[in-house]
Amino acid sequence: MMEKKEIYVLSAKQISVQQPLCEDWMSQPIEYQQPFNRSIDPSFKDYISPIEARRMGKILKRAIATSKEALKASGLETVDAIITGTGYGCIENTEFFLDALSKDGEQMLSPTYFMQSTHNTISSIVAIQMKNHGYNVTYAHKGTSFDSALQDAMLQLRLGKISSALVGGHDEMTETFYNILKKGGMMGHDDEMCGEAAVSVVVGARNDDYLCKILDFKMLHKPTMERLKAMAAKFKADFILTGISGDHKSDEAYIAEAKELFGDAKLLKYKHLFGESFTSSGLGFYVAAQCLKAGKIPTHLFVNPKDITDKKPSMILIFNHSDGTNYSLTLMEA
Amino acid sequence: MTDRILITGAGVVSAIGCGMAQTLDALLNNRSGVGPLVYLKTEHKEFPVGEVKMSDEGMRKHLNINDKEITTRTALMGMIALDEALKDAKITPEMIPNIGFISGTTVGGMDMSEQYYLDYVNNENHKEYIAVHDCGSCSEMTANHFGKFAFITTLSTACSSAANAIILGANMLRCGEADIVVVGGSECITKFHLNGFNSLMILDTQWCRPFDATRAGLNLGEGAAYLVLETEESAKKRGVKAQAILSGYGNACDAFHQTASSPDGEGAYRAMKEALQLADIQPDKIDYINAHGTGTPNNDLSESQAMKRLFGDKVPPMSSTKQFTGHTTSASGSIEAVFCILALQNGFVPVNLNWSQPIEDGVVPVHQPHKKELKHILCNAFGFGGNDSSLLISKPEL
Numbered sequence: 001m002m003e004k005k006e007i008y009v010l011s012a013k014q015i016s017v018q019q020p021l022c023e024d025w026m027s028q029p030i031e032y033q034q035p036f037n038r039s040i041d042p043s044f045k046d047y048i049s050p051i052e053a054r055r056m057g058k059i060l061k062r063a064i065a066t067s068k069e070a071l072k073a074s075g076l077e078t079v080d081a082i083i084t085g086t087g088y089g090c091i092e093n094t095e096f097f098l099d100a101l102s103k104d105g106e107q108m109l110s111p112t113y114f115m116q117s118t119h120n121t122i123s124s125i126v127a128i129q130m131k132n133h134g135y136n137v138t139y140a141h142k143g144t145s146f147d148s149a150l151q152d153a154m155l156q157l158r159l160g161k162i163s164s165a166l167v168g169g170h171d172e173m174t175e176t177f178y179n180i181l182k183k184g185g186m187m188g189h190d191d192e193m194c195g196e197a198a199v200s201v202v203v204g205a206r207n208d209d210y211l212c213k214i215l216d217f218k219m220l221h222k223p224t225m226e227r228l229k230a231m232a233a234k235f236k237a238d239f240i241l242t243g244i245s246g247d248h249k250s251d252e253a254y255i256a257e258a259k260e261l262f263g264d265a266k267l268l269k270y271k272h273l274f275g276e277s278f279t280s281s282g283l284g285f286y287v288a289a290q291c292l293k294a295g296k297i298p299t300h301l302f303v304n305p306k307d308i309t310d311k312k313p314s315m316i317l318i319f320n321h322s323d324g325t326n327y328s329l330t331l332m333e334a
Numbered sequence: 335m336t337d338r339i340l341i342t343g344a345g346v347v348s349a350i351g352c353g354m355a356q357t358l359d360a361l362l363n364n365r366s367g368v369g370p371l372v373y374l375k376t377e378h379k380e381f382p383v384g385e386v387k388m389s390d391e392g393m394r395k396h397l398n399i400n401d402k403e404i405t406t407r408t409a410l411m412g413m414i415a416l417d418e419a420l421k422d423a424k425i426t427p428e429m430i431p432n433i434g435f436i437s438g439t440t441v442g443g444m445d446m447s448e449q450y451y452l453d454y455v456n457n458e459n460h461k462e463y464i465a466v467h468d469c470g471s472c473s474e475m476t477a478n479h480f481g482k483f484a485f486i487t488t489l490s491t492a493c494s495s496a497a498n499a500i501i502l503g504a505n506m507l508r509c510g511e512a513d514i515v516v517v518g519g520s521e522c523i524t525k526f527h528l529n530g531f532n533s534l535m536i537l538d539t540q541w542c543r544p545f546d547a548t549r550a551g552l553n554l555g556e557g558a559a560y561l562v563l564e565t566e567e568s569a570k571k572r573g574v575k576a577q578a579i580l581s582g583y584g585n586a587c588d589a590f591h592q593t594a595s596s597p598d599g600e601g602a603y604r605a606m607k608e609a610l611q612l613a614d615i616q617p618d619k620i621d622y623i624n625a626h627g628t629g630t631p632n633n634d635l636s637e638s639q640a641m642k643r644l645f646g647d648k649v650p651p652m653s654s655t656k657q658f659t660g661h662t663t664s665a666s667g668s669i670e671a672v673f674c675i676l677a678l679q680n681g682f683v684p685v686n687l688n689w690s691q692p693i694e695d696g697v698v699p700v701h702q703p704h705k706k707e708l709k710h711i712l713c714n715a716f717g718f719g720g721n722d723s724s725l726l727i728s729k730p731e732l
Contacts, residue, residue: 082587086490087468087470088467088468089490097526097529097530098447098448098451098526099451101448101451101525101526101529102448102451102452103452105377106376106377106378106525106529106532107377109529109530109532109533110533111530111533111534114527114529114530114533114534115530115534115592115593116592117530118440118490118492118718118719119440119469119490119491119492120440120490120491120492120717120718120719120721121592121718121719123491123719123721124587124589124592124718124719124720124721125592125719127587127589127719127720128589128590128591128592128720130589131589132587132589133586133587133588133589133600133601133604134586134587135585135586135587136491136585136586136587136589136719136720136721137489137491137498137502137585137721138489138490138491138721139487139488139489139490140442140468140469140470140488140489140490141469141470141473141486141487141488142468142470142471142474144470144487145470148487148488151487152502152505155502155505155506155508155509155511156505158509159505159508159509161505176455179455180454180455180464181464183454183458183461183464184454184461184462184464184465185464185465186464186465219485219487220484220485221435221477221482221483221484221485221486222482278468325474326485326486
């Protein structure tokens with residue numbers, strides 16, 4: 001086993017259903033009543049020229065804006081790697097192309113939508129914008145897409161192959177696609193709210209103004225309780241950030257499991273503010289990093305009101321899983 | 335490089351056959367699998383393709399999967415290749431919970447979504463396929479057929495997906511995150527990307543001609559391949575031998591254009607150079623390059639420039655194998671890595687079929703049967719968006 005290098009989160013930026021590119025959600029969270037909502041977009045003209053922007057889907061514009069903001073806030077000129085997680089990729093363009101294919105047939109299709117329909121369009125457009133020739137990959141693995149991207153960055157930082165990485169988590173949601181997912185039983189349970197995700201974080205060696213440190217990370221597929229317990233023993237923290245989403249049955253099991261694994265650690269949530277998507281765990285990572293930096297956890301993040309404390313958090317464990325299939329544990333320290 | 339990454343097993347399915355034996359036979363006998371379209375339901379019968387010579391039903395039968403189980407063509411091909419790879423590496427079911435699975439795909443379950451899209455929107459029919467549209471589901475269906483792997487993830491970098499899955503696997507072994515990982519990719523032809531490539535005007539209506547002056551585009555192919563990567567210590571403990579060594583790998587971004595390669599092949603050049611540096615091998619030690627060589631005017635010229643920049647006027651014997659299989663997109667990185675292992679083990683350079691005229695300012699490929707001992711092979715896979723990767727595969731005993 002190789003020695004673990006210290007890895008820092010230098011910056012973290014988001015565009016979501018909360019106020020974009022800021023931490024207003026900490027003191028003034030926006031509450032939604034309806035299950036389908038799209039993100040609140042900032043003005044993109046500071047990040048992309050109007051001519052370029054016209055051809056781009058929302059997911060790409062948001063990725064460019066969060067990436068540029070994260071890079072600026074990191075204090076770095078450039079990063080050694082651009083690694084993106086996205087569950088569904090550029091689903092709006094995919095939908096347009098599928099729609100045309102299904103309705104108009106195979107003879108008159110324009111390449112525009114296809115060109116920006118693959119999952120790796122996001123990472124590569126960010127690289128083109130930043131003129132970055134470094135390592136560049138994209139993960140598309142359900143609820144652990146962002147987590148997979150983070151893992152890749154951490155492995156390469158530990159191996160010394162890179163000294164910094166821009167890690168992203170991006171998913172967009174159209175109304176048509178939301179309704180399809182709902183039909184497929186994948187979205188819209190009980191009080192669950194869907195939320196588009198655009199998160200960019202820069203990780204690397206320590207700088208003057210870092211947000212927090214990442215102590216450890218582990219991803220598991222369908223682990224036994226025994227294996228989970230062995231892992232939980234190595235990931236101890238006072239606060240556990242869960243991914244409960246408003247899906248009653250699933251949340252119940254999630255909380256019961258978290259209690260069994262982490263005893264009386266205080267459970268936190270974020271999806272009631274940011275919504276559910278394949279890359280919402282990226283927003284969870286952002287939330288944990290910002291709480292550690294701020295030295296406080298907003299009261300509205302506590303699962304159980306009696307846990308509310310103004311104690312400065314020293315460590316937060318992000319305990320992410322989707323339907324008990326893919327788990328990830330990310331241990332962060334102030 | 336400090337730790338050797340051993341390749342202790344492999345499995346493959348493509349247009350030239352099911353399994354390593356059929357694949358080797360086709361490569362040695364210059365037997366292409368590219369031909370008229372049979373299985374994909376599309377209006378575009380004018381394009382030759384490299385289809386796996388089995389229907390979905392045929393694959394289900396082959397794998398002993400019942401009609402009710404929800405699956406997709408990409409997952410089915412993945413299972414066929416994974417089955418062979420696991421057996422080849424002598425991996426037993428009880429070992430699987432300690433092994434990672436990393437797969438590459440871009441189309442995921444698009445073969446079903448493109449058939450049923452209007453149903454998804456308008457009615458309740460076929461809604462059971464909605465949950466398997468995404469790429470991750472495809473990897474999980476493939477993996478779950480064999481047991482519960484320790485972790486699963488999916489790379490989606492278009493045509494370099496499988497190569498990047500191999501790179502992640504190697505980095506995980508080097509970090510001590512696992513002793514064994516199974517890595518590769520799978521991709522079926524879909525109407526979605528056949529039409530997408532057609533709209534970009536990069537499909538040839540004739541048999542593709544990589545590195546030929548008259549090349550006019552690519553033929554699509556499909557298939558899957560997986561490699562078993564293992565640490566030296568684990569292989570020793572299990573008493574299994576290395577079939578080849580993954581001695582280097584590189585990934586770089588061309589950062590030039592969404593669907594075109596740069597004229598100077600910057601990304602490709604960097605990826606190959608990095609692979610050599612990681613292995614600490616000089617360019618003159620490379621015995622063969624399995625090029626990405628799609629047969630599009632743009633790729634082959636750009637890749638030629640990259641090879642000339644790295645190797646000067648001494649570009650090693652080089653060929654594309656896309657004329658055998660068609661462009662197997664996300665799976666091409668692992669399928670062609672398997673070809674490289676077979677070339678190492680059997681001492682031959684696969685022929686760049688269907689070639690007659692050199693590209694002006696290009697590299698001349700190996701177009702005649704070429705038997706020779708090979709020690710180090712570079713295997714290139716480049717994707718849309720300039721996601722360029724190169725693998726360096728070496729003989730275990732040098």
